[in-house]
Amino acid sequence: MSRTVLRYFALLNLALTVALPVTTTAQTTVPDDPAARAGLGLVPWPSHLERQSGRLAVDGGFYAVLTGYTEPRLERAVDRLERRIAARTGVIPLPGRQAAGTAGATLLIRCEGPGEKVQSWTEDESYRLTVGPERAELETATPVGVLRGLETLLQLVRSDGEGFGIPAVVVEDVPRFPWRGLLIDACRHWIPPEVIKRNLDGMAAVKLNVLHWHLSEDQGFRVESRRYPKLHELGSDGNYYTQDEIREIVAYARDRGIRVVPEFDMPGHTTSWFVGYPELASGPGPYEIGRRWGVMKPHMDPTARSTYRFLRRFIDEMVDLFPDPYWHIGGDEVPGDEWAENPRIQTFMIDEELADKHDLQAWFNRELADLLADEDRSIVGWDEILHPDLPEGIVIQSWRGMEGLVQAAREGRHTILSNGWYLDHIQSAARHYRVDPLSGPAAELGPEEQTFILGGEACMWSEFVTAETIDSRIWPRTGAIAERLWSPATVTDEDDLYRRLDVLSRYLEGFGLTHLSARTALLDRLADGLPLPPLEALSDVLEPVKGYQRPATGRYTSLIPLNRLVDATRPESLTARRFGRAVDRVVADPAGAVEERQYVAEQLALWRSLPGALYPHLQERALLAEAEPLVGDLAGLAEVGEAALKALTTGTRLDPAEAEAARAKVQAAGRPKAELLIMVAPAVGRLLEGTGAGAVVDIPPAR
């Protein structure tokens, strides 16, 4: 760390108090200094961290003591901390060791007092953590602050030459935004309770604080309702959370400082409700559980009093399960055709002077908001619900762009961002990282208006994930989003982000997430006895197609297994990232970039070897046959790359015909096959262009 930075931190410390106030849009002007993060794998990076000399040993004598306010939630947190350290390091936490008293404790935790009875977005999450050679101390205002600080401490534990230890640091930390969420859609594919739980562990690790649980959809109603049992009995194919499971998960989340906001999407996306209760719908029925993806026609009837009687009793039952002060009503994608076709609804609209479907939906939302207000719940809804008639206290979730966010803030409504953070769109971590709720048009807002922007949520829609693959779509990319929502806006270095995400990724897998191992499991099944390395080498350079390209194939329903190479393949090819940077250095300095040149040559040789290793086996494996063109194109890219590398190194040129053929090959290799993209195609194109062979245009999307 430079002397300047040290001086800066020293000054800063004077200005900070232990119990940091909650500031929803704490903008700091700390310059981003990746060097200060060297060797530390923290995600999200704290608002302030000062390195000091020395380390705290984490050995058999490690134990933590709660010295201030305590409650069972904190005791369980300490227990989890010790278990996790034990599993990771081999340190032995003896049960009952706490009785040994504070004198010999390794970690002293001092919490000032209890937090909110039901955690809300105003909860104080700040903490101060100091680690010295003798002991660590964690000071916070609330138990949630303790939870945040313990996660930082756990991420700081590392193996070094002397065993396990925590480098000496002073951390003073407070989130930039108070609403930092992950949406999990448990409807399009069923996501069992244990998968939710391990993802809550992951969320806690990166200090996310809202599980937005998408619980009803055209394709499934996922909560046991005792009042209206046909909801889950006929609307779920038997895949739903029992009320006990819901309670357990809500308690599990609270133990980790995470709120649970349920979403029951209405008035559209409701087909599964109508299988058992067709009288709620605007059409004549009967209805079946939706099997296809996309926007569907069935809508709730917003004009029938019976709809609201049903919803009142339903909400009354559900609020006992979900204590959070917010309730997500959905409200997205309401084409309104079923309303248009229903004469009674049309008459109602004329009588009530409702100009169009937006007015009718606003009417419905107002009624719904009233029902929820009776239960002390405020509503969250997708940006379609924005309408002048809506009551105060709602939160707008902006998914279609920044516009909803900015408009809501201008109107003095609270709002959160999800546009740019759709995990199912299979974008790079860097791309998600560049999204900032206070950037672009939001940067033009006044400071007062900006305070209405509470944060945002990553969204894991589940059309193309199952319990087996969902972790791989959530992690580690969600770490980038979590950092954007927690860390100062100035923390933006992408190389450093990737370095730390790599540490995070292994850390998460180490305690139960399956985002890394899922690929092995899936490839193993595809390989059917074939050694994995060639398949892994192939998958390493691939990424699934982006955005809405998979649903656009039209071949998918909820009954089609997701067990192909595209499902096994991770959303982001780190090999392509590394290869691309090596290529750029080689092109910039063909003679000088020795290591990079060697790396590029090795990769090209590996890819060229794949047809030999894979061709004899693909056709006899039904699920792998579709990989053949990918193997061929990758080998073709390797040949182009080798020719280009040779030309670059020797300072020669490809002859024009050869160059044209090479450009065509790269371009063809860049096109999706088997719903996969060869992500090294653009870099091979740049290598080729570097020889003066002309540019290859129109290859995969920017990262």
Next chain:
Amino acid sequence: MSRTVLRYFALLNLALTVALPVTTTAQTTVPDDPAARAGLGLVPWPSHLERQSGRLAVDGGFYAVLTGYTEPRLERAVDRLERRIAARTGVIPLPGRQAAGTAGATLLIRCEGPGEKVQSWTEDESYRLTVGPERAELETATPVGVLRGLETLLQLVRSDGEGFGIPAVVVEDVPRFPWRGLLIDACRHWIPPEVIKRNLDGMAAVKLNVLHWHLSEDQGFRVESRRYPKLHELGSDGNYYTQDEIREIVAYARDRGIRVVPEFDMPGHTTSWFVGYPELASGPGPYEIGRRWGVMKPHMDPTARSTYRFLRRFIDEMVDLFPDPYWHIGGDEVPGDEWAENPRIQTFMIDEELADKHDLQAWFNRELADLLADEDRSIVGWDEILHPDLPEGIVIQSWRGMEGLVQAAREGRHTILSNGWYLDHIQSAARHYRVDPLSGPAAELGPEEQTFILGGEACMWSEFVTAETIDSRIWPRTGAIAERLWSPATVTDEDDLYRRLDVLSRYLEGFGLTHLSARTALLDRLADGLPLPPLEALSDVLEPVKGYQRPATGRYTSLIPLNRLVDATRPESLTARRFGRAVDRVVADPAGAVEERQYVAEQLALWRSLPGALYPHLQERALLAEAEPLVGDLAGLAEVGEAALKALTTGTRLDPAEAEAARAKVQAAGRPKAELLIMVAPAVGRLLEGTGAGAVVDIPPAR
């Protein structure tokens, strides 16, 4: 398949009827013909299988119909079948497709009638499965027969050039032994419900039919008791099965044709009972949960009437949870010191004319048998309980040798074998496979006596496994034991076993077992960012030390995490097996065995490269530091191997000093380090010996 074999099967078919009778010791004289098994991955191999030409396509139109007797258990089995096929192949089982009727069904299942209300070892498990190009038919006497046949069908599904299909076959199958078990010790380390469940799935796949669930021990009492809550509250560290969980697991097992025999080990191995109820013990107490491994002193007091009053009420509560007609009373390892030190117990023995601790234990067992008889339960016990005073109807489980088995059979008592099948002893699959309950001294028994030998059980004691590693110790080796217990005694070809275990292994991992992926997860944590291949290459040639060598180190307690290289490493090195066979061919024919020579040379080069890849990183990783001598020894072996290979190929000799140094190197490399053995050391020794450089003696155990 040869014409002779075809003719043999044709003759055999004439002699077989559909509903095969249960024969407990069905000895056949079918010669083992691995060629007939080519391309099929079945484990266990059926008693009779005839290949025919053609295949049944498994595509989007696949569905199964129950045409005979049915019950919910069978419907759930069909549902599981379709789900598993869907997950594996991408075939779509449309819900409600069964309604389409039998005409277009791919699989017709005809079950004659219901089975036993509570499955026992006399249940008929036979089935007949015919697969033709148009459809498959499964005919059985009982639902359990259907379950067995469906597992065979599932294992037959394979990917071929045309997609997924099942080769045309006629299978007529009946188990050789009726008691085929797996013991899981849930006490030494806690094994959570989901781990039990996935292992039940594995058991079902290889047609095991008894889960022997070891539920109480010095180190933990694992069942919720409402009558005596201090059993689980004070005796389990909070890790126990609730009664609901027990019921769910018992039902889950029954759905898969698996009995659940609970073991509450008494009168020794009972420390955890005494933490809450010291009055049951023979000593003064107080007692704490055992943390070390081995035989412990606390014993139940067999002389106090209060002990039996307690046990009566306890058994009365537990039998509601465990419907099996058998109850395992343990009875092993009773040193009796606590009895010897208690004057009241000594007086009792004099009064009752009990000569020694064996008589006293027999007294206890008789009382226990009476209590259990009142609840219609027969007892199973470890071979120590064999005593003339025992009542009839008991089953003796022989763990110390074949003697108990043979003696019990001679006395007309039912008996099962576990000696030779201790999975925690980390022996090869081949070694377990060679164990046969009717071999050795048991082969000398008369045919009548042999019928008392009901089968056997693999034993997974959990001192050195956790929920994370237990699968890797059970699978795939338990497949070899399952085959020994199911298949004809003549099926003994070990190469073919390993080929099929490899298919089985991937199949099991494909539906949820974690025996393969666990290593990656553990190595990943150890590697802490290091690329895995060099570590995997190292682990590939290692095996944990055998038998009781790990506990003999004396350093282990139940609180020590099992997260080291020895825990990550699989019990059997298939690389060592393959390398050893290649070496033997090279030694036998140095000029001719070209492929083998190349393979050996490649392996040696890989091992020689490991210090370069690993040395710079091991010491800064606390948990990997102990791997350094292994890496060094393996590289040393590689040097010896390369010198020997060169000498062999060129027909030269090492000079005597070099040969002596090489022998010493091999010998040193053969000694355990970090509780691991380098399993390729013997083969390198043979390579060296092949050059005429003298024999290396005293390297790791025979396989």
